[in-house]
Each structure stands twice: as C-alpha cells, then as structure tokens.
Amino acid sequence: MKGLPPFAQHFILHWGEMGARWGINRTVAQIQALLFISETPLNAEEICERLGVARSNVSNSLKELQNWGIAKVVHLPGDRRDHFESIRDVHELFRVIAAERKRREIDPTLVRLRACAKEAGATDDPADAYAKEQLESLLGFFELVSEFYEKMNRLPTKSAVHAIRMGDKIAKSIVSLVK
Amino acid sequence: MKGLPPFAQHFILHWGEMGARWGINRTVAQIQALLFISETPLNAEEICERLGVARSNVSNSLKELQNWGIAKVVHLPGDRRDHFESIRDVHELFRVIAAERKRREIDPTLVRLRACAKEAGATDDPADAYAKEQLESLLGFFELVSEFYEKMNRLPTKSAVHAIRMGDKIAKSIVSLVK
DNA sequence: TCTTTATTTCTGTAACGACAGAAATAAATG
DNA sequence: CATTTATTTCTGTCGTTACAGAAATAAAGA
Numbered sequence: 001m002k003g004l005p006p007f008a009q010h011f012i013l014h015w016g017e018m019g020a021r022w023g024i025n026r027t028v029a030q031i032q033a034l035l036f037i038s039e040t041p042l043n044a045e046e047i048c049e050r051l052g053v054a055r056s057n058v059s060n061s062l063k064e065l066q067n068w069g070i071a072k073v074v075h076l077p078g079d080r081r082d083h084f085e086s087i088r089d090v091h092e093l094f095r096v097i098a099a100e101r102k103r104r105e106i107d108p109t110l111v112r113l114r115a116c117a118k119e120a121g122a123t124d125d126p127a128d129a130y131a132k133e134q135l136e137s138l139l140g141f142f143e144l145v146s147e148f149y150e151k152m153n154r155l156p157t158k159s160a161v162h163a164i165r166m167g168d169k170i171a172k173s174i175v176s177l178v179k
Numbered sequence: 180m181k182g183l184p185p186f187a188q189h190f191i192l193h194w195g196e197m198g199a200r201w202g203i204n205r206t207v208a209q210i211q212a213l214l215f216i217s218e219t220p221l222n223a224e225e226i227c228e229r230l231g232v233a234r235s236n237v238s239n240s241l242k243e244l245q246n247w248g249i250a251k252v253v254h255l256p257g258d259r260r261d262h263f264e265s266i267r268d269v270h271e272l273f274r275v276i277a278a279e280r281k282r283r284e285i286d287p288t289l290v291r292l293r294a295c296a297k298e299a300g301a302t303d304d305p306a307d308a309y310a311k312e313q314l315e316s317l318l319g320f321f322e323l324v325s326e327f328y329e330k331m332n333r334l335p336t337k338s339a340v341h342a343i344r345m346g347d348k349i350a351k352s353i354v355s356l357v358k
Numbered sequence: 359t360c361t362t363t364a365t366t367t368c369t370g371t372a373a374c375g376a377c378a379g380a381a382a383t384a385a386a387t388g
Numbered sequence: 389c390a391t392t393t394a395t396t397t398c399t400g401t402c403g404t405t406a407c408a409g410a411a412a413t414a415a416a417g418a
Contacts (some may be wrong), residue, residue: 007298014291039309112193119186130218
C-alpha cells in the first residue's frame with residue numbers, strides 16, 4: 001500500500017476484512033474504501049499500485065462495484081484512461097447498498113416463501129399444520145421488512161435521519177397509543 | 180430429504196441457498212430451517228436422515244446454531260439423546276440474529292472507525308483532509324445505525340411492528356416538522 | 359467394570375473462490 | 389494501417405471451506 005497515510009491504510013484493510021464477512025470479496029471492498037476516501041477519481045493502474053493487487057483483479061473488482069452501482073467511470077480531459085470514483089455521500093452509498101441487498105436477498109426469498117406458502121395451503125394433512133403456520137409467520141415477517149424498506153426508502157435522507165434520531169420518543173408514544 | 184412434505188423441502192433448500200449468500204453455511208441454514216418448522220424437537224440422527232448429510236456435519240452445525248443463540252438442546256423424558264429446537268417466534272428469532280450480526284459486524288467496525296478517525300485527527304496534512312472528512316461521515320453513519328438498533332431493540336415486538344406499519348405517516352409528520 | 363450408545367474431534371478429499379500473470383481484444387493516435 | 393496503450397478475458401495455482409467417514413471420547417446402563 002503505497003502513498004497512503006496510515007489511517008487510510010488501516011481503514012482500507014479493515015473495510016476489506018469486514019467485506020469478507022459480508023460476503024463481499026476482499027479486494028472489491030478495499031477498492032471501494034480507497035475510492036471512497038479519494039478526492040480525485042483514480043485509474044486502474046493507480047488502484048493497482050496503491051493496493052498492491054494484480055491488474056486483472058482490479059478490473060474484475062471494478063466491474064463488480066459498477067454492478068452494485070457503487071462506483072462509476074469518469075473521464076478526465078486529456079486522459080484516455082478510465083477513471084473511477086465511488087458514490088461520495090455516505091447516506092446515498094448505503095441507500096444503494098440496501099437496495100441491492102434487498103434485491104438480491106429479500107426479494108427472492110419473498111417470492112419463494114409465497115410459493116411455499118401456496119404449496120402448503122394446498123395440503124391439509126394435519127401433520128403439516130405446524131410447519132405451514134411457521135412458514136406463514138416467516139412470510140409475514142418478510143412482508144413487513146419489505147414494507148419497512150419501501151417506506152424508509154421513500155423518505156429524503158434528512159427526514160430518515162430525523163426519524164431515527166427521534167425514534168425512541170415516537171415509539172414510546174406509539175406504545176401508549178397501542179395500550 | 181426423507182419424510183418431509185414438498186413445500187417443506189423447497190423451503191429448506193431455499194433457506195440453505197440464501198444462508199450461503201448471507202455468509203452462513205448451507206447445512207447450518209438448512210438445519211435451522213428444519214428445526215424452525217418442526218413442531219417437536221429433533222435429535223441429531225433424525226436431522227441427518229431428513230437432510231441427508233453426515234452426522235459430523237450435523238454435530239458441528241448444531242454447535243454453530245447454539246453459538247448464534249438460535250437453537251438449544253432439550254431433553255425428552257426417557258430419552259438420553261440430545262434433542263434440538265429452534266427459537267419458535269419469528270420476531271424473537273430475528274432479534275437474536277440482528278443482535279449477533281451487530282455484535283460481529285457493526286461493533287468492530289465502529290471501534291475501528293473511531294480509532295482511524297482519531298489517527299486521522301492527529302495528522303494535519305491538507306492532502307489528507309478529504310479522506311479524513313469522509314471517514315468521519317462514515318463513522319457518523321455507523322453511530323447512527325448503532326443508535327437506531329439500540330432504540331428498536333428496546334421496544335417490545337408489538338410496538339416495533341406498529342412503528343413500522345405506521346412508519347410512513349410518522350415520517351411524513353416529521354418531514355413537516357423539520358421544514 | 360464392561361458394553362452399548364451418543365457425541366465430538368480428527369483426517370483426508372473435493373469443490374469453490376480469489377487472484378496473479380499471460381494472452382487476447384479493443385481503442386486511440388500517428 | 390501500424391503501433392502504442394488501455395482493458396478484458398482466459399488459464400493455472402493457491403488457499404479456504406464444506407463435508408464425509410473414521411477414530412476417539414464421553415456418558416449411561418447392565
């Protein structure tokens with residue numbers, strides 16, 4: 001890792017580690033971290049030498065980041081090489097990540113659970129009643145999560161942050177309403 | 180997969196798949212799914228034959244589920260074998276999962292980001308100003324997420340569900356307040 | 359204490375993903 | 389159109405993880 005201040009190195013390394021736990025390739029996460037804290041867009045070669053990874057690896061990882069919608073190509077005047085930059089706003093970044101994770105993880109599960117619940121509805125063997133019931137509550141939960149996501153996503157960032165900050169007070173008032 | 184109705188098989192297989200995307204071992208996820216829809220606790224042998232996996236695999240996976248706090252051992256009268264059951268309530272289940280994921284993924288990142296931000300604070304090279312600033316907003320975001328988690332977690336399930344259901348209306352009123 | 363039964367740990371194998379380096383392709387400039 | 393430069397795709401290697409089967413350990417009952 002050349003030409004990076006220590007704190008940046010530590011950050012990038014940790015981000016790579018955490019990415020791995022999130023099911024995201026270490027190099028992909030490192031590049032994202034690097035671009036995120038980089039004021040100017042970087043070209044592939046620069047990314048290579050700063051992180052000390054192979055050119056091909058960078059190429060594939062950048063493509064992955066673009067698939068996620070996290071990084072994009074920009075061109076600098078008088079330079080024919082592709083340059084890359086990350087989404088710069090933190091909230092926007094996690095909005096995109098959340099959307100993508102929902103699309104990849106929640107949505108397919110919702111589809112499958114609905115199909116399974118339908119299948120389960122057809123059988124009336126009392127031995128399966130419990131399984132059926134559990135499946136349905138699971139489906140209900142995923143519907144709720146999905147609904148929650150949609151609502152939060154429609155909010156402008158500022159309001160969402162406020163909603164979170166005031167969350168406990170709001171929730172408490174709901175508790176008393178429900179009672 | 181023996182002795183399971185088709186819908187249960189489909190559910191278990193899908194859950195295993197999704198587990199893999201979440202960084203959870205496929206067998207672990209399958210066992211969890213099986214236990215979740217099983218009315219009675221199952222012993223290791225039963226899990227083996229229903230899922231068609233090796234005994235040792237089941238043993239390790241069950242230990243993993245216990246580490247997560249998702250499954251526990253129970254003993255049936257007149258049977259010395261260990262039997263296992265999953266948390267049965269969906270909301271409780273995801274509360275536990277959320278807590279564990281926070282502990283493994285958010286908390287360490289928070290610690291690291293704080294350390295990096297402190298490190299960054301020490302340097303006053305203007306070349307690093309942008310990186311420093313980005314790091315700080317990232318930290319701010321993780322603080323916010325953590326705070327949100329704490330608040331939601333303190334709510335009883337019923338209130339949390341209500342809060343989500345009414346989320347958009349609440350949010351809209353906040354928006355007008357903020358204006 | 360010996361035997362049976364339950365459970366865990368160990369060991370080897372197979373499958374998969376990450377990644378470097380090479381080769382191939384595509385784009386740009388003279 | 390040839391040459392340089394940028395980028396992607398291909399190929400092989402290395403390391404990791406999942407997992408089955410075997411061996412070892414532990415617990416219970418005869």
